[in-house]
Amino acid sequence: MNAPSASLPGGTWPLGGLTVTRFGYGAMQLAGPGVMGPPADHDGALAVLREAVDLGITHIDTAGAYGPRFTNQLIREALHPYPESLHIVTKVGAVRDQQGGWPPARRSEDLRRAVHENLKDLGLDALDVVNLRLGDAQGPRPGSLAEPFEALAELQRQGLIRHLGVSNATAEQVAEAQAVAPIVCVQNMYNLAHRQDDELIDDLAAKGVAYVPFFPLGGFTPLQSTALSAVAARLEATPMSVALAWLLRRSPNILLIPGTSSVAHLRENVAGAGLLLSGEELAELDKIDR
Numbered sequence: 001m002n003a004p005s006a007s008l009p010g011g012t013w014p015l016g017g018l019t020v021t022r023f024g025y026g027a028m029q030l031a032g033p034g035v036m037g038p039p040a041d042h043d044g045a046l047a048v049l050r051e052a053v054d055l056g057i058t059h060i061d062t063a064g065a066y067g068p069r070f071t072n073q074l075i076r077e078a079l080h081p082y083p084e085s086l087h088i089v090t091k092v093g094a095v096r097d098q099q100g101g102w103p104p105a106r107r108s109e110d111l112r113r114a115v116h117e118n119l120k121d122l123g124l125d126a127l128d129v130v131n132l133r134l135g136d137a138q139g140p141r142p143g144s145l146a147e148p149f150e151a152l153a154e155l156q157r158q159g160l161i162r163h164l165g166v167s168n169a170t171a172e173q174v175a176e177a178q179a180v181a182p183i184v185c186v187q188n189m190y191n192l193a194h195r196q197d198d199e200l201i202d203d204l205a206a207k208g209v210a211y212v213p214f215f216p217l218g219g220f221t222p223l224q225s226t227a228l229s230a231v232a233a234r235l236e237a238t239p240m241s242v243a244l245a246w247l248l249r250r251s252p253n254i255l256l257i258p259g260t261s262s263v264a265h266l267r268e269n270v271a272g273a274g275l276l277l278s279g280e281e282l283a284e285l286d287k288i289d290r
Contacts, residue, residue, distance in 0.1 A: 008056050009273035010248040013255055015059070015210055016163040016184035018087045018128060022248060023273055024059030025052040025266070026214070026259035030074055031067045034100045038070050039261065049078035051263045053086060055270055061187075061212070061257040063091040063133075064118050065102065072121035080123045089185070089212075090118050091167055093133035093148065102137055106148040115155050130161045131187050132177070135168035139189060145173050146180060153181040167214075171200045185210040185255070192243055193225060195289040205253040212255045213247060227288050231281050241272025246285050248273055 010022030030045045032038055039045040052060065062071050075088065082088075092114035095105045105114065111132075118127055132149055135141045145166070155161050165185035166177050177183050186204060190197050190213035201211045225239070232239045247254050258269045277285070 008270065009245070010256070012058075013210055013253065014208070015087065015129065015255075016182075018163070018184075019085075020059035020087050020255065021057050022059075022252075022255050023057060023270060024061060024089075024212075024255055024257045025049075025057050026257035027060060027062040027071045027075060028066050029259040029261045030071050032070070035066050036096065036100050037067065039074070041261070042074075044263075045074050045261060046078040047263055048261060048266055049075060051266055053079060053083065055266070057270075058083075058085045059087055059089065059255060059257070061089045062122075063094075064114055064121065065091070065094050065096050068096045069117065069121050072118060076121060076123045087128040088122060088124075089129040089131065089165070090122075090127055091131045091133045091187075092118070092152070093131075093167075104136070106132070108148070108151040111148060111151045112155065115152075115160055119160065126159055127161050129163045129165055129184060130155075131165040131167040131185065133167045134173060140168050140170045140173070142170060142172070145169070145176055149177050149180045156181065165210075171197075171203075174200065174204075183209060185212055187212040187214055189213065189215055190247075191215070192228060192246055192285060192288045201251050201254065205251050208253070210253050210255050211251065212257055214257065225288050227284055231277075231284055235275065235281070237275055238268075238272060240269070241275050242277070242285070244269065244273040245275040245277055246282070249277060249282060 008021045008023045012019050013022050030039055064072055092111050093106050094102045097103055132152055152164055163184040164181055165183050167187035174186055188197050204211050228239045232242045260266050
């Protein structure tokens with residue numbers, strides 16, 4: 001397994017006291033259909049994780065709710081004992097129900113249980129980064145996060161968590177979290193066509209806090225945009241490649257976690273994110289959500 005690669009698209013970013021590649025890997029798609037159950041191709045899932053590390057990726061994003069628990073167990077099977085350079089970011093605050101939903105689980109006892117399950121399934125004594133997942137499947141929802149975030153801060157003081165972050169959060173909730181304990185990242189929905197967090201990204205960049213867009217291509221379906229398709233066609237690239245490359249250029253604190261269950265697709269994503277965009281192309285893309 002290789003050491004961290006500064007040659008990956010975007011180089012690296014200091015995530016708290018950790019150094020991670022800005023191009024990471026999101027493990028959500030390793031679970032079965034609907035992010036439930038084991039993968040259809042167990043060996044293929046292990047191969048994707050090992051290829052990610054072999055490519056030099058040092059940032060893997062996961063959650064105990066993926067599977068549930070199957071994805072974390074796959075990560076352990078594929079990569080444990082972990083390279084010193086590899087850092088795993090997980091999420092707590094939601095569970096799965098029998099219908100495949102994501103009901104919230106943010107009581108103190110829920111969060112303690114989730115942290116301990118993550119530790120067990122990943123084979124770790126402490127979790128590098130834990131994000132508190134807020135809102136619901138439709139996006140962030142207003143309301144205080146003080147009680148659950150204070151519960152995670154207590155687990156951090158106990159040495160079970162190294163760094164904290166928030167996911168699916170409003171700007172007000174980000175500020176409230178920062179008043180409780182330092183955060184190293186915010187993980188929200190964001191892409192070329194969904195740019196409601198532009199101001200938040202710039203504010204976090206000034207503070208040295210990472211911003212991690214999830215579903216960066218518009219969800220589980222390709223991002224549809226005439227302008228994006230036109231730029232991609234001129235560059236003889238895919239819209240996905242252009243969208244990933246744009247995200248890396250948008251701000252230095254943006255970390256990518258595109259997911260896939262295919263080794264070939266993982267390699268394509270890495271190559272695509274390294275696409276060079278001219279000033280003219282960036283200006284054209286910037287107008288998509290204007």
